[in-house]
Amino acid sequence: MNHIPMHMTAPAIRPQKMTRRAMAKQQTREKVLQSARDLFIERGYEGATIRDIARAAGMSTGAVFASFADKNELFDAILNDDFAALLEPMQDAVVGATTAREALVGMFGAAYRAHAHQLPLIQAALAASWTRTPEAERLRRESMRPIRSLVLEVLERGVERGELAQRFDLRLIAEMVWDLFLAGYRPAAFDGVSVENQTEKLADRIDVVLTAIRT
Amino acid sequence: MGIRETQKRETRRRVLEAARDLFNEIGYEETTIRAVAERAGVSVGSVFTTFASKADVLSQVMDDRVDALYSELEHVARHMRGSVVDRLCSLFAIHYDFECRRVRLFLAHIAASFSPTLEASTVPYGRNHRFKGMIIDMLREGQTRGEVREDADLELILDTLMGAYAWNYRLAAAGRADHADMTAIMERQIRLIFHGLLPR
Numbered sequence: 001m002n003h004i005p006m007h008m009t010a011p012a013i014r015p016q017k018m019t020r021r022a023m024a025k026q027q028t029r030e031k032v033l034q035s036a037r038d039l040f041i042e043r044g045y046e047g048a049t050i051r052d053i054a055r056a057a058g059m060s061t062g063a064v065f066a067s068f069a070d071k072n073e074l075f076d077a078i079l080n081d082d083f084a085a086l087l088e089p090m091q092d093a094v095v096g097a098t099t100a101r102e103a104l105v106g107m108f109g110a111a112y113r114a115h116a117h118q119l120p121l122i123q124a125a126l127a128a129s130w131t132r133t134p135e136a137e138r139l140r141r142e143s144m145r146p147i148r149s150l151v152l153e154v155l156e157r158g159v160e161r162g163e164l165a166q167r168f169d170l171r172l173i174a175e176m177v178w179d180l181f182l183a184g185y186r187p188a189a190f191d192g193v194s195v196e197n198q199t200e201k202l203a204d205r206i207d208v209v210l211t212a213i214r215t
Numbered sequence: 216m217g218i219r220e221t222q223k224r225e226t227r228r229r230v231l232e233a234a235r236d237l238f239n240e241i242g243y244e245e246t247t248i249r250a251v252a253e254r255a256g257v258s259v260g261s262v263f264t265t266f267a268s269k270a271d272v273l274s275q276v277m278d279d280r281v282d283a284l285y286s287e288l289e290h291v292a293r294h295m296r297g298s299v300v301d302r303l304c305s306l307f308a309i310h311y312d313f314e315c316r317r318v319r320l321f322l323a324h325i326a327a328s329f330s331p332t333l334e335a336s337t338v339p340y341g342r343n344h345r346f347k348g349m350i351i352d353m354l355r356e357g358q359t360r361g362e363v364r365e366d367a368d369l370e371l372i373l374d375t376l377m378g379a380y381a382w383n384y385r386l387a388a389a390g391r392a393d394h395a396d397m398t399a400i401m402e403r404q405i406r407l408i409f410h411g412l413l414p415r
Contacts, residue, residue, distance in 0.1 A: 127329035130322045130388050131242065137389045172403055179382035180375065186329070204368075208375045212411030 029067045031057045037078050037121070045075060045124030072128075076136055079125050080143035086111050087146050094150060100158035104206050107150065108181045109199040112188065116195045123189045151178055168213045180205045227265050229255040235276045235320060243273060243323030270327055277324050284313055285345045292349050299357035300409050306349060307380055307405070308398040315394035318387050325384060347373060363412045372408065379404045 018026070035057035039048035050071055054061045068074040093106030115122050132140070152174040158164035184202040187193040193201075233254035237246040248269055252259045266272045288309065295302045314321040350373055357363035383400055386392035392400075 123329060127326050129385070130326035130329075131244070132388065134390055168407070169403070172400075172407070176379060176404055176407075179385070180378050183378040183382055190329070204371055205375045205378065208371060208408060208411065210411075212407050212409075214411075 025067070028059065028063060031059070032064050032067055032074065033078055033081070036074050037118075040075065040078065040121050040124065041118045042120075044120045045071075045128070050074075072136070075124070075128070076139065078121070080139060082115075082121075083140075083143050083147065086114055087150070089114060090147055090150060094154060097154075100154050100163055101203070101206060101210055103154040103157075104151065104177060105199060105203045107147075107154075108184070108202055109195070111147075111181070112184070112195050112198050112202075115185070116188070119189045122185055126185060126189065148174070148178055162215060164210070164213050165215050173209060173213065176209055177206055180209070223265065226255075226257050226261050229257060230262055230265060230272065231276050231279060234272045235280075235317070238273065238276070238323050239317040239320040242319060243269075243327065248272075270330065273324060273327055276320070281343065281345075284309075288349070289345065292352075299353050299360065299362045300405060303350065303353055303376070303405050304398075304402045306353070307401045308394075310346070310380070311383075311394040311397045311401070314384075315387065315397075322384065322388050325381070347377065350376060357412075361414060363409070364414045367412050372412065375408060376405065379408075 032053065036048065036053045039053055039056060042048075043052075048071075050061055050064055053074070054064045057064070064074075068077065089110040090107040093110045094103045097103035097106050129140075152170060155164060155170045155174055155177075159166050159170070180202060184198055184205075187201070188195065188198045230251060234246070234251045237251055237254060246269070248262055249259055251272065252262050255262075262272075266275065288306075291309075292302075292306065295305060297305075351369060354363060354367075354369045354372055358365060358367070358369075380401060383392075383397045383404075386397060386400070
């Protein structure tokens with residue numbers, strides 16, 4: 001069975017040779033992203049204006065707009081970075097696990113923990129995710145692809161170990177589990193449910209799905 | 216009923232109809248109260264004497280819509296035949312079919328339920344007790360008919376089913392599925408879950 005390697009090497013963000021100009025541009029971008037992230041977490045999406053973000057980064061609004069077309073694009077860039085950064089802790093959680101359930105609960109629990117301190121950001125992302133442009137949606141899917149693949153990989157290992165039955169459509173199951181994971185952000189972001197409770201609830205739901213395919 | 220009361224009702228009806236169409240045609244965020252008032256042929260002021268906010272208008276639009284659906288459904292559900300799985304599939308199919316007639320409106324409704332500034336008067340998506348009640352009834356019947364394990368946690372099954380149902384709309388949001396596609400996926404998800412619920 002073909003596996004996606006457990007430890008993918010992250011693509012080099014910075015090419016070896018960069019002109020001074022390109023480097024300055026990169027630095028501006030990173031500064032804007034950091035200030036924007038802080039403000040989105042503090043005030044939510046609507047509450048943070050481009051003007052505030054520029055001021056916090058110590059630059060003009062024009063300089064912000066040179067890197068990002070609008071607030072939406074800036075917000076998406078932060079979110080996509082976030083999900084890309086989740087890959088490593090999620091992989092770590094999978095490595096030590098001995099069952100599919102343990103691996104899935106471990107990796108999603110790691111994601112919930114990583115996001116626990118920035119729930120306003122997650123709230124805004126969840127609200128926006130239902131009315132995205134097709135292009136923004138494509139980019140988001142792209143940024144999540146490695147972690148989604150990890151879910152499928154966990155299920156495939158379960159089949160190899162003889163823990164899960166072979167005759168089921170693992171892709172369908174991976175999608176279901178993924179959706180349950182995303183749905184689990186809601187109680188944490190809106191009802192103040194703790195990370196532990198959130199993870200436990202998800203574990204129960206994952207069990208509903210896995211029970212059907214255990215050998 | 217006095218003339219005043221009749222007029223008020225008429226304003227409400229016209230505003231809700233105009234809002235329903237505009238939300239679906241150009242999107243919820245893009246629709247202003249001014250545009251709603253214009254299409255309804257009423258003043259902006261009279262919209263605000265009837266509704267607290269745009270979110271309140273959306274909530275009322277959705278309420279009226281599901282009222283119509285459920286008075287029909289609660290009757291139909293009693294006469295559905297076949298296994299519990301088949302009936303559940305039908306129930307979800309009816310919902311997908313209904314919501315996809317105005318899918319942008321429905322997506323706006325889901326999105327609004329994630330808004331941090333939800334008002335007390337609005338009923339967000341996900342608090343649809345009639346829908347949940349019908350599913351629980353079917354699951355219970357599944358237990359009496361021996362299709363569902365006695366010790367199954369029905370609330371948990373309900374949560375899992377509702378989660379799958381709602382998040383399948385993401386496919387519609389991405390423009391990658393219509394009601395028939397979502398119904399087909401939901402059917403596979405239901406069958407899978409029920410496979411794990413069989414009495415041992």
